[in-house]
Amino acid sequence: MVNVVITAPRGHMDSLIVKAAYEREDIRITGGIGPVGREYIGSDIGLVSGLGRSIGALVSDNLEDVINECDLVVDFSRPQLSIGFLETCRQHKKAFLCGTTGFSPEQEALFEDAADEIPVMKAANTSFVVNVMRKLLGQAAKNLGSKAKIEIIDLHSETKIDAPSGTALELAEEISEQGKHPTEEIVFHSVRAGDIPSSHKVIFGCKGEMLEISHHAYSWECYATGACDAIQYLAGQGPGLYTMDDIIQF
Ligand SMILES: NC(=O)C1=CN([C@@H]2O[C@H](COP(=O)(O)OP(=O)(O)OC[C@H]3O[C@@H](n4cnc5c(N)ncnc54)[C@H](OP(=O)(O)O)[C@@H]3O)[C@@H](O)[C@H]2O)C=CC1
Numbered sequence: 001m002v003n004v005v006i007t008a009p010r011g012h013m014d015s016l017i018v019k020a021a022y023e024r025e026d027i028r029i030t031g032g033i034g035p036v037g038r039e040y041i042g043s044d045i046g047l048v049s050g051l052g053r054s055i056g057a058l059v060s061d062n063l064e065d066v067i068n069e070c071d072l073v074v075d076f077s078r079p080q081l082s083i084g085f086l087e088t089c090r091q092h093k094k095a096f097l098c099g100t101t102g103f104s105p106e107q108e109a110l111f112e113d114a115a116d117e118i119p120v121m122k123a124a125n126t127s128f129v130v131n132v133m134r135k136l137l138g139q140a141a142k143n144l145g146s147k148a149k150i151e152i153i154d155l156h157s158e159t160k161i162d163a164p165s166g167t168a169l170e171l172a173e174e175i176s177e178q179g180k181h182p183t184e185e186i187v188f189h190s191v192r193a194g195d196i197p198s199s200h201k202v203i204f205g206c207k208g209e210m211l212e213i214s215h216h217a218y219s220w221e222c223y224a225t226g227a228c229d230a231i232q233y234l235a236g237q238g239p240g241l242y243t244m245d246d247i248i249q250f
């Protein structure tokens, strides 16, 4: 059994993680974290997240107050918040699963430092299917890397803050590594419109033909399910920086 604190339980993503984790027999939610001053601080996370029932775990406005009851903190929020939660986990020697995107290179380096002391997983996309797509792209890049012009299009709702998406950046990293294709030559396009859930399309433009590999999420449950698998994996690990590659056997 893994005991978890889930940050931002009113958020689009973490509210779904509360629901998915509640269904899992191997995960127990021990608390949540919300912003100072919200009317829901002190309320049950099951009610705050929209699960629809109390589950005996309260939302606090300070991770320090609840961290000792958990093994692991799950966080899909905002870069600046995530960096604060990471530091608290490091101080208390708790594992940290972070799905937040939009970090600066300096912030990325803080994850590597913390991973010397605690188990940390950083995953811009916890969907199993997106990670299969990433592997397919690596294979395509091995064969086409030098022959193709590669462009990545990510489509999201108009409320998404960061661009390109964290997923687009991770897909580019795989293409670059596997295809020995300079990352600077990969072109990114980001569409932010209406309530599009999330789509990624990668185009390998060749002479007289093109290859296109796409993923479309119709809802965010796929990310929440993958996050629960990541929780379960990370709880059994020692200090280190882990990714979705570690839990998915290809
Ligand atoms: N890895 C993956 O697979 C996925 C990653 N993401 C990423 O997850 C992140 C979150 O996205 P999304 O759920 O849309 O964001 P939302 O805007 O829906 O949620 C952000 C939440 O942060 C809360 N918050 C603000 N300040 C604090 C604080 N001090 N302490 C605790 N919580 C706080 C807000 O609370 P309140 O509601 O009270 O204002 C809000 O609920 C993004 O970076 C996104 O890219 C998204 C989908 C999949």
Ligand SMILES: O=C(O)C1=N[C@H](C(=O)O)C[C@H](O)C1
Pocket: 101, 124, 125, 156, 157, 160, 164, 165, 166, 167, 168, 197, 198, 199
């Ligand atoms: O909707 C979002 O926000 C998402 N963020 C992640 C990203 O930046 O890649 C994962 C997914 O694309 C949804």
